[in-house]
Amino acid sequence: MRFFQLKHRIFTLIFTALTVFMLGGCGIENMDEILNADTSAKTQAMEKGGNSDDYYNKFYGEAIRMATIKEGTKEILAIDALPKDPFGNVNWTVSVLKGYINPRPSLDAEVVDDPPLNLNVFIEAKVPLMYNVIFPHSIHTYWLSCNNCHPKIFLPEAGANPISMEEIFKGQWCGRCHGKVAFNFWPRSNCLRCHMVPKGQSLERERYK
Ligand code: HEC
Numbered sequence: 001m002r003f004f005q006l007k008h009r010i011f012t013l014i015f016t017a018l019t020v021f022m023l024g025g026c027g028i029e030n031m032d033e034i035l036n037a038d039t040s041a042k043t044q045a046m047e048k049g050g051n052s053d054d055y056y057n058k059f060y061g062e063a064i065r066m067a068t069i070k071e072g073t074k075e076i077l078a079i080d081a082l083p084k085d086p087f088g089n090v091n092w093t094v095s096v097l098k099g100y101i102n103p104r105p106s107l108d109a110e111v112v113d114d115p116p117l118n119l120n121v122f123i124e125a126k127v128p129l130m131y132n133v134i135f136p137h138s139i140h141t142y143w144l145s146c147n148n149c150h151p152k153i154f155l156p157e158a159g160a161n162p163i164s165m166e167e168i169f170k171g172q173w174c175g176r177c178h179g180k181v182a183f184n185f186w187p188r189s190n191c192l193r194c195h196m197v198p199k200g201q202s203l204e205r206e207r208y209k
Pocket residue numbers: 123124125126127130133163164165166168174175178184185186187188190191192193194195
């Protein structure tokens with residue numbers, strides 16, 4: 001299982017790396033020296049009358065003063081390269097399936113990943129026109145472990161959970177992640193990522209098992 005937090009760790013890592021890189025290119029006086037913080041730079045800073053605490057305070061003070069902050073993560077080049085949804089957010093499913101990314105199961109190189117669970121659950125939308133929902137275990141268990149969902153969010157039994165769209169919009173059920181850390185509800189094409197089976201197809205339940 002992939003740890004759910006891994007995605008965020010990777011963001012933080014890329015972001016930090018990029019910030020440091022951009023600062024390096026700004027021509028800040030002594031920045032190279034500070035970045036390649038070796039003992040001699042440290043010693044020099046201390047010799048100028050400070051101690052090692054001042055040295056770090058100076059670095060962070062300078063980093064904050066010089067930083068150009070843009071909201072969100074869309075400026076990150078690595079993310080620019082990934083396929084987006086119509087909302088402008090990364091489509092992580094396509095990124096995985098098309099091989100753009102292949103995250104490790106763990107920061108620990110020894111950890112071996114379990115294969116994703118190949119089990120689709122058919123959830124009928126309880127109104128006439130709305131397409132029915134397929135819940136794919138495969139892509140979820142690629143990123144997540146069983147206990148991220150079972151038994152706290154969903155009892156592991158088809159039809160056993162009184163899921164409704166209203167409650168999903170309020171952040172329950174699928175909305176525990178979707179609309180927050182997994183893809184958003186809007187625009188309409190995102191509705192269809194869950195509501196993917198048109199009503200009235202014969203044997204639809206069987207086809208998606
Ligand atoms: C993350 C998956 C997901 C997304 C995205 C999603 N839905 Fe749903 N939707 C569900 C599930 C699960 C149900 C529950 C099926 C049921 O029992 O009716 C549902 C049910 C519904 C229903 C049936 C009535 C109800 O409250 O249960 C409607 C209408 C609906 N969704 C509309 C939408 C619209 C409009 C969007 C896009 C803005 C959307 N859904 C996006 C998962 C999703």
